[in-house]
Amino acid sequence: MRRTAGLWLLIGLAGYALLPWYMVAEGFWSFGWLAELGGEARSGLLWSLAARPWLWLPLAGFAVAGAALLAARDQLATARGLVAGGVLGLVLMAAQGLAILGNRTRFGLFEGETQPGMGAGALVVAAGLLFLLTTGISGLGRGRGDAFITGLVGAIVALVGIFVFYPMSFILIRAFELRDGAGLGLSEFLPRFLAPEIWSAACLTGLGNCGAAMNSLLLGLSTATGTTLLGLAFALIFTRTAFPAKRLLRVLTILPIITPPFVIGLVLILLFGRSGTITEFFSDAFGWEKTRWLYGFWGVWLAQMLSFTPIAFLVLIGVVEGVSPSMEEASQTLDANRWQTFRYISLPLMRPGLANAFLLGFIESVADFGNPLVLGGNFNVLSTEIYFAIVGTVADPAKAAILSMILLSLTLGAFVAQRTWLGRKNYATVTGKADSGQHAALNPGLRWTCYLVALPWAAFTLVLYVLIVFGSFVKLWGYDHTITLEHYKRAFGIVVRNGVHFTGAAWDSYFTTLTIAAIAAPLTAAVGLATAYLLVRQKFAGKDAFEFSTMLSFAIPGTVIGVAYVMAFNFPPIELTGTGLILIVVFIFRNMPVGVRGGIAAMSQLDKSLDEASITLGANSATTLRRVILPLMGPAILAALTYSFVRAITSVSAVIFLVSARYNMATSFIVGRVENGEYGIAIAYAAVLIVTMLAAILALQLVIGRRTLRRADRLEAH
Amino acid sequence: MKGSVRFENVTKRFGEVVALKPLSLDIAPGTLCTLLGPSGCGKTTTLRLIAGLESASEGRILIGGQDVTHLSATYRRVSMVFQSYALFPHMTVLENVGYGLAVKGTPKAEVRDRAEAGLDLVGLKGFGARLPSELSGGQQQRVAVARAIVLEPEVLLLDEPLSNLDAKLRRHVREEIRQIQQRLGLTAVYVTHDQEEAMAVSDRIIVMKNAEIAQEGTPEDLYDRPASAFIADFIGDANVIPVEVAKAGPEAEIRLLDRTYALPLAWPATGPAQLVLRPHQLRLSRDAGDGMLPAEVSYAAWLGNSVQYTLTTPAGSLFAIASPQSEGFRKGDSLHVAFRATDARLVPAASGR
Numbered sequence A: 001m002r003r004t005a006g007l008w009l010l011i012g013l014a015g016y017a018l019l020p021w022y023m024v025a026e027g028f029w030s031f032g033w034l035a036e037l038g039g040e041a042r043s044g045l046l047w048s049l050a051a052r053p054w055l056w057l058p059l060a061g062f063a064v065a066g067a068a069l070l071a072a073r074d075q076l077a078t079a080r081g082l083v084a085g086g087v088l089g090l091v092l093m094a095a096q097g098l099a100i101l102g103n104r105t106r107f108g109l110f111e112g113e114t115q116p117g118m119g120a121g122a123l124v125v126a127a128g129l130l131f132l133l134t135t136g137i138s139g140l141g142r143g144r145g146d147a148f149i150t151g152l153v154g155a156i157v158a159l160v161g162i163f164v165f166y167p168m169s170f171i172l173i174r175a176f177e178l179r180d181g182a183g184l185g186l187s188e189f190l191p192r193f194l195a196p197e198i199w200s201a202a203c204l205t206g207l208g209n210c211g212a213a214m215n216s217l218l219l220g221l222s223t224a225t226g227t228t229l230l231g232l233a234f235a236l237i238f239t240r241t242a243f244p245a246k247r248l249l250r251v252l253t254i255l256p257i258i259t260p261p262f263v264i265g266l267v268l269i270l271l272f273g274r275s276g277t278i279t280e281f282f283s284d285a286f287g288w289e290k291t292r293w294l295y296g297f298w299g300v301w302l303a304q305m306l307s308f309t310p311i312a313f314l315v316l317i318g319v320v321e322g323v324s325p326s327m328e329e330a331s332q333t334l335d336a337n338r339w340q341t342f343r344y345i346s347l348p349l350m351r352p353g354l355a356n357a358f359l360l361g362f363i364e365s366v367a368d369f370g371n372p373l374v375l376g377g378n379f380n381v382l383s384t385e386i387y388f389a390i391v392g393t394v395a396d397p398a399k400a401a402i403l404s405m406i407l408l409s410l411t412l413g414a415f416v417a418q419r420t421w422l423g424r425k426n427y428a429t430v431t432g433k434a435d436s437g438q439h440a441a442l443n444p445g446l447r448w449t450c451y452l453v454a455l456p457w458a459a460f461t462l463v464l465y466v467l468i469v470f471g472s473f474v475k476l477w478g479y480d481h482t483i484t485l486e487h488y489k490r491a492f493g494i495v496v497r498n499g500v501h502f503t504g505a506a507w508d509s510y511f512t513t514l515t516i517a518a519i520a521a522p523l524t525a526a527v528g529l530a531t532a533y534l535l536v537r538q539k540f541a542g543k544d545a546f547e548f549s550t551m552l553s554f555a556i557p558g559t560v561i562g563v564a565y566v567m568a569f570n571f572p573p574i575e576l577t578g579t580g581l582i583l584i585v586v587f588i589f590r591n592m593p594v595g596v597r598g599g600i601a602a603m604s605q606l607d608k609s610l611d612e613a614s615i616t617l618g619a620n621s622a623t624t625l626r627r628v629i630l631p632l633m634g635p636a637i638l639a640a641l642t643y644s645f646v647r648a649i650t651s652v653s654a655v656i657f658l659v660s661a662r663y664n665m666a667t668s669f670i671v672g673r674v675e676n677g678e679y680g681i682a683i684a685y686a687a688v689l690i691v692t693m694l695a696a697i698l699a700l701q702l703v704i705g706r707r708t709l710r711r712a713d714r715l716e717a718h
Numbered sequence B: 001m002k003g004s005v006r007f008e009n010v011t012k013r014f015g016e017v018v019a020l021k022p023l024s025l026d027i028a029p030g031t032l033c034t035l036l037g038p039s040g041c042g043k044t045t046t047l048r049l050i051a052g053l054e055s056a057s058e059g060r061i062l063i064g065g066q067d068v069t070h071l072s073a074t075y076r077r078v079s080m081v082f083q084s085y086a087l088f089p090h091m092t093v094l095e096n097v098g099y100g101l102a103v104k105g106t107p108k109a110e111v112r113d114r115a116e117a118g119l120d121l122v123g124l125k126g127f128g129a130r131l132p133s134e135l136s137g138g139q140q141q142r143v144a145v146a147r148a149i150v151l152e153p154e155v156l157l158l159d160e161p162l163s164n165l166d167a168k169l170r171r172h173v174r175e176e177i178r179q180i181q182q183r184l185g186l187t188a189v190y191v192t193h194d195q196e197e198a199m200a201v202s203d204r205i206i207v208m209k210n211a212e213i214a215q216e217g218t219p220e221d222l223y224d225r226p227a228s229a230f231i232a233d234f235i236g237d238a239n240v241i242p243v244e245v246a247k248a249g250p251e252a253e254i255r256l257l258d259r260t261y262a263l264p265l266a267w268p269a270t271g272p273a274q275l276v277l278r279p280h281q282l283r284l285s286r287d288a289g290d291g292m293l294p295a296e297v298s299y300a301a302w303l304g305n306s307v308q309y310t311l312t313t314p315a316g317s318l319f320a321i322a323s324p325q326s327e328g329f330r331k332g333d334s335l336h337v338a339f340r341a342t343d344a345r346l347v348p349a350a351s352g353r
C-alpha cells in the first residue's frame, strides 16, 4: 500500500508542479505549451505563486497524505490519513473549480476573479488525489485489500460521475429553474412538464395534431411492438426451421446496424416520396393520387422498423437458442403437440428476451433522431423538438431541458416497467450442463406465418440496399439515371499532383470520424469490460448503486446527453466543447453499457476459481485480468470493440450538438447534405461508410478472433 | 512459526447469513489438518479465509505467526488446489505450473526448470507441452497440485481436491498428496466431506457443524472418544441409543430397558445420556445371555468381506456388521445382541428435543 500511495503522491505533485494547470489553446499533444510555461500554460504551483492563491488548495490534500505516509505508526493509521488527504484534496479542488468560473464567481468567494477550464495538470492532480484515496480505502481492508480493485472502482465511479451525473444535473437544474433567476422550484416546472401541447392526444380522436411527447410515446410503442414481432419471426426461422438461405438472411439482418442514419429515410423518400419511383409508377399506371403519406408517422415508423428490427433479432436469437431443448422435449414427451409446446413452454421462457427486445426497440425509437428529422414533416417528436429548441432560431435551453426530462422519463419508465414485468422469476435454462437435445420444430401454421411476415420484409430490405448502391451511381435519382462517379468524386476526390491531395469534400469528416471511432472503441471496450469485471467478480459496498449508475447512460437518449454535454462542458471548470475529446467521451459513455452487458455475460461463463487460482498463486488482480481473464474473453472483447466502433461512426443524436468546424463527423456532414437536398453525395458517403465498417469488422475478427477464439471454446476450468 | 495457521475468534458473515461463528483454531506447522463436516457447515469459507479470498468480518488470522487479516491473497504465502482444478485452459501444462513463478518475475529459465521439477514430483514428466484439456481428470488434478507446490507455500490448501475423481483413483491420488505433503514437510489444510478420506490422510481432523467446530483431534481421538452423537455418527458409523445414567462418577452405571450396565468410564451427572456402539462391536448369537437384547433381523446384506444386518430391538433399530465367517442369519431370524462394556461410549443426550 505504501509503495502505491507514494507513487501516486509523486505523480500528483509532479502534475501540480510541472504540467499546465489549465486547458491550453492548441491542445495538449501539440506541446505548444512548452514555450508558454511561464505564461498562460503555467503549472498549478506557478499560478499559486502568481495571482491565483486558491490553487494552493489541492496541495492541502497531498500534505495530509504525505504526512500520513511519513509519520503514521501502523498501516491502519496510514490508510486513514490517505483517505482523509484524498477526500480533502478532491473536495477543495472541486470547490475552487465550481466557485470561480470563466466569467464570474459564485457563492461570494474571490469576487472579481476568473479562470479558464482545467487542463492536464489539474487532471493529473485529481487522478493523484483519487488514487491516494482509493489506495487508502484498500488499506482499510476494503476490496480484499487490493489497491487495484479499489482504484478501478474509484476511477469508474469518478468517470461516470463527471461524464454522466454531472452533465445530467445541468438538465435537472435548467428544468427546475424559475424565471429571472429566482432560484429553483416546481411552480414553473410542473405546468411546462405537463403542458397540453406536449401531451395532447388530439390525433387519436382525429381532432388535430398530437403533442411531441404523445407522438414519441405512440411511435415508440408501435416500433417496439413491430420490431419485436419481426425479430421473433426471424429468430424462429433461424433456429426452428430448415430454411435454406439462412446465410443471406443473416447478412440482411446485420446490414441495417452498420447503416448510417438518414440513409434508409432517404431511400424511402426516393421510392415513396411525392416524386418517388414507386409513387410515380402507381400514379402513371393506375392514376393514383400522389400523396405525402410518407412524411409523418407512417414514414418514420417504416424507417425505424427497417433500422431497428436487426437489434430485436440479435437479442431474440440468443434467447430463442438458449431455451433448453430438453425442456421442449420434456413437454413433448408429456404429450403436448408442437403448438402447445411453443405456446406454453418456449414462448414463456423467451419472455426476458421479448421484454429486452421491446425495451431496446422502445428506447431506440424515442431516442432516434435521424429518421424523424428526414421523414417527420409535421409529425413532431421529442428528440427533434429538443434539437430545434437548442439550434432553432429562438434558442430555448429551458424548453430543451424540460423536453429532455420528458424523454428521459419515458425511457426510464420503460426500463422500470420491464424490470417489474420480468420480476424475480428465474428464466435461466442454460445450466452449464451439456444439452444434446433438439429444438422442437415449429408447427406448419406458425412456420408459414413466420415466412410470410419475415421473407417479404427481407426482400424489401434487400431492394433498399441495392437501391442505395444504385442511387450513389446515378446523376439525379428519379430524373436522370445516367451512371456517374460524380458523387464519389465530389466526396472522395483525390488529386495526385506533387503528392497526394485529398480534395473531396468528405475526406475531412471521414478521417475525423475514423480517428475518433478508433480511439473511442478500445476505450469503450476497456471501460465496459472493466466495469463488468468489477460487477461479476468483486464484492464491494454500494455495488447495486454502482451497477445502476453505469446502466443509466443507456436509458438516456442521445439527444438528451448531447444537450447535457453542451450545457455542462461549455464553460469552466471543465470546458470541452469544440474539442475532439468531448466526442470521444460521449461515445465512451453512450456505448459503455453494451460493453458491460456483453462482458457480464462472457465473464459469468468463466469459472471464478480461475481468477482465484491466479490470485493465490501470487498474481495481483491486474496481472490476473491481463493474463487469465482477457485471453479467455476474446469474443466478448471483439463484440464490444465492434459495437463501439460501429456506433461511433453511425451515431448522430448526441454528436450533432457536439461537432465543431474542426471536428466534424461523417453523420453530421451527411445531415448537412440532406438538408441541402444533395441526396446523391449523401448516399455515396453512406455507401463508403458501410464498406469501411464491413472492412473494419472483418479485420477485427481476423486479428482478435483467430487467436483467442479457438482456445476459449472450452471455458470450464478443466 | 513458519507454516502455522491461527484463527482468533474469526467470524464471517455474508449479509445476514452467518457462515462462520466466532472460531479459533491452531494448526501446527508440517501437519495435514482436515476440515470435515456436512454440506454448508463453513469448510470452504474457512479455507478461503486462510487463502485471503474472503476477508474476515471480525477476528484475527495469523499465518506463520504474522497477522495477515488485512493482507490480500496475492501476498499471502499460501497456495490452493481447487475442486474444479482451475487450470488455465489457454496455457500449456508447463505454463500453468510455472504461472506463479512467472508472475513474480522469476527468470524464464528458472521458471521452466522449477516447473518441470514440479511436474516430475507429481509423476507427470513429459506432459508439459499439452493443454489441460488433453489430460485425464486425475492428471489434471496432479497438475493443479504441482502448480500449487512449486511456489513452496507456507500453507497448502485443498478444497475437496478429489471430488471429481472416481472411487479407485481417489484412493490413489490421496495417498500421493499425503506423500508429497510429508516429503516436503508442508502445512496443509484439506477440506472434504468424506470421513474415510479424512481419516486416511490427516494428522488432525477438525469436524465442523453449523458454522462452528464440533470437535477436533487426531483421527483416533475422534473415533474413540466422540464428544457428541453427531461426531460418533459422522466419524465411522455408530448406533446411538438413548439411556439413563443411574450412577455418575468414575465408574458410571447406565440403565437400558430395565437392565443395568456398569461401564468402565467416567460420567459427570445422572440423567439422560446416549450410548454409542460401533456396528462391528455388536455381538450376535442365537442364545440368550446375561444383559443381552432380544432382536429380529429386518434386513441382511452380504458384501463379500462382511455381512451387514439391520436389527429391530426394543431399544430401537440397530446396525451391525459381522464377519462372513461367523454364523449367518437371515431376514426374520430372532437372535440376541450383546456388547462389551469396554467398547461402550457415552455422549450427552440430544439437546433441543
Ligand SMILES: Nc1ncnc2c1ncn2[C@@H]1O[C@H](COP(=O)(O)OP(=O)(O)OP(=O)(O)O)[C@@H](O)[C@H]1O
Pocket: B014, B017, B018, B019, B037, B038, B039, B040, B041, B042, B043, B044, B045, B046, B193
Ligand atoms: N458468497 C456467499 N454469500 C452468501 N452466503 C454464502 C456465500 N458463501 C457461502 N455462503 C453460506 O455460508 C455457509 C457456509 O458455506 P461454505 O461454502 O463454507 O460451506 P461448505 O462447508 O464448504 O459446504 P460444501 O461441503 O457444500 O461445499 C453456507 O450456508 C452458505 O450458504
Ligand SMILES: [Mg+2]
Pocket: B043, B044, B045
Ligand atoms: Mg465447500
